[in-house]
Amino acid sequence: xxxxxxxxxLEVAMNPEGGPSAQGGRFRPHLRPRxxxxxxxxxxxxxxxxxxxxxxxxxxxxxxxxWILGFPFLYTYLLVLYCALIGVLIWALRRxx
Numbered sequence: 001x002x003x004x005x006x007x008x009x010l011e012v013a014m015n016p017e018g019g020p021s022a023q024g025g026r027f028r029p030h031l032r033p034r035x036x037x038x039x040x041x042x043x044x045x046x047x048x049x050x051x052x053x054x055x056x057x058x059x060x061x062x063x064x065x066x067w068i069l070g071f072p073f074l075y076t077y078l079l080v081l082y083c084a085l086i087g088v089l090i091w092a093l094r095r096x097x
Contacts, residue, residue, distance in 0.1 A: 033097065041092040045085060052081045 033039045050056060061077040068076040 035097065037095055038092075038097040041088055041095075041097055045088045045092075048081055048084050048088065052078060052085070 028034065033042055051060075057074075057078070061074050063074065064072040066073055071079070
């Protein structure tokens, strides 16, 4: 496959003496999560982030009423989403994902 050739070229460029394949290991990029919990954190973060973006915000939360604890609904909605996003990042950091 073309992707495997690209990974091999990247591996050789990063370590010309012989990459992980030369030592019996396999080159694995760090951009993809390696564990099940890593995948959960990525999809949870992306899902929550999507709910904070215009297509969802304009249809679900683009209103002032009802007021919640003195704040308009839109601000409360975004505050809850952003706190949840920060919570996912802290959870991933504590689990060393």
